[in-house]
Amino acid sequence: MLRQVVQHLEIGTRGRGFYEFTDEVAGVLAKSGLKTGVATVHLQHTSASLLIQENADPEVRRDLERLFSRLAPDGDPIFKHTAEGDDDMPAHVRTALTAVNLSIPFEGGELALGTWQGLYLWEHRRQAHRRRVTVHLVGE
Amino acid sequence: MLRQVVQHLEIGTRGRGFYEFTDEVAGVLAKSGLKTGVATVHLQHTSASLLIQENADPEVRRDLERLFSRLAPDGDPIFKHTAEGDDDMPAHVRTALTAVNLSIPFEGGELALGTWQGLYLWEHRRQAHRRRVTVHLVGE
Amino acid sequence: MLRQVVQHLEIGTRGRGFYEFTDEVAGVLAKSGLKTGVATVHLQHTSASLLIQENADPEVRRDLERLFSRLAPDGDPIFKHTAEGDDDMPAHVRTALTAVNLSIPFEGGELALGTWQGLYLWEHRRQAHRRRVTVHLVGE
Numbered sequence A, B, C: 001m002l003r004q005v006v007q008h009l010e011i012g013t014r015g016r017g018f019y020e021f022t023d024e025v026a027g028v029l030a031k032s033g034l035k036t037g038v039a040t041v042h043l044q045h046t047s048a049s050l051l052i053q054e055n056a057d058p059e060v061r062r063d064l065e066r067l068f069s070r071l072a073p074d075g076d077p078i079f080k081h082t083a084e085g086d087d088d089m090p091a092h093v094r095t096a097l098t099a100v101n102l103s104i105p106f107e108g109g110e111l112a113l114g115t116w117q118g119l120y121l122w123e124h125r126r127q128a129h130r131r132r133v134t135v136h137l138v139g140e
Helices: A022-032 A059-071 A088-097 B022-032 B059-071 B088-097 C022-032 C059-071 C088-097
Strands: A003-013 A017-020 A037-043 A048-054 A101-107 A117-123 A129-139 B003-013 B017-020 B037-043 B048-054 B101-107 B117-123 B129-139 C003-013 C017-020 C037-043 C048-054 C101-107 C117-123 C129-139
Touching (some): A017 A059, A037 B101, A048 A101, A048 A129, A101 B101, A101 C037, A101 C129, A117 A129, A129 B037, A129 B101, B017 B059, B022 B117, B037 C101, B129 C037, C003 C022, C022 C037, C037 C048, C048 C088, C048 C129, C059 C088
Antiparallel strands (some): A017 A117, B003 B129, B048 B117, C003 C129, C037 C101
16 A cells, blocks of 8 residues: 655755765665655755766766856856855756756665666755755655 | 545746746645645646746846856757747757756645745747646645 | 556667657556556666657757757866766766656546657767666556
């Protein structure tokens, strides 16, 4: 019989960059006792995002930072919403270009991620933040 | 016991821009009587998209328009699919860069959105359109 | 009564480009016997992505290739992660800009896709690959 679980995570960031939290979601799954189903992960913010990306060479994440900084540079004169800092509007753009929610099936009590896939919170603001994530599981 | 609900929304747009429909989805949720679960919202089009973004300063949305117009300008000579207008291919690009479906957990009968998160239909065509959205809820 | 099904697909690609697999997911759905519910499709890779896009004029997909190649060209000097080829880091960027999972409601035994929506695996590497996709269905 299908059942569901909802849990909340809080992830502290130290400014712009990638923070892997695959283990935290796997922990929620393990604790739930569910073996097969689907996990929905939702980030409750608009200046950080969720991304599944390569968890091997950290240079991949640094290259992603460089590329996204070129698409929407801090202080870009195109932006008029600047009252919250010159990295705020680029943060909204990066969030729009990525995602704030993900849906990942699980089987055998494990997220169906590929070998090189890690689950990241991508902080887009330069300052440290505490970010809230809701994890919903449905399965059996 | 888990159960599900499917509802259809039609959202009229007046051309390019953001149309918040958080309340419409919250209304489907309220009517369903479900308290805890996950909502899947799917847009049945390829030249408009769904976006969760800041619902406070409207300048944020105007800046998003400006930035995306720079990434893929109307009439960009790179495009060959031009028969449906010079804003059609940019609309497909903006849709590819964002999303047509979102998954949002809910608790206590309320979508687990952050304080500043609104749910938007982002119309990418310059003309008015009627856009169809399917809302699926599973929960209890 | 709600129940769930998980199936695995393997999609062979012949290098960069779009590979429609709407029919494969529809086949999983038909075989499941489920009529109403939600499908979650997850790609287990970080250098290819999933995209719902126009299934009519193939020029749309070629224009998407051209535009994304401009955003993150092969061999772009901004990239330092180059050991796996000059198309590897652009592939990660394109994956970050699009998605590796999608959630699509279904009704009457059919995916709630719009008339012009097709479900594509977008291969971002120039070489052929075999790509793994997990399909999760929950419904009744």
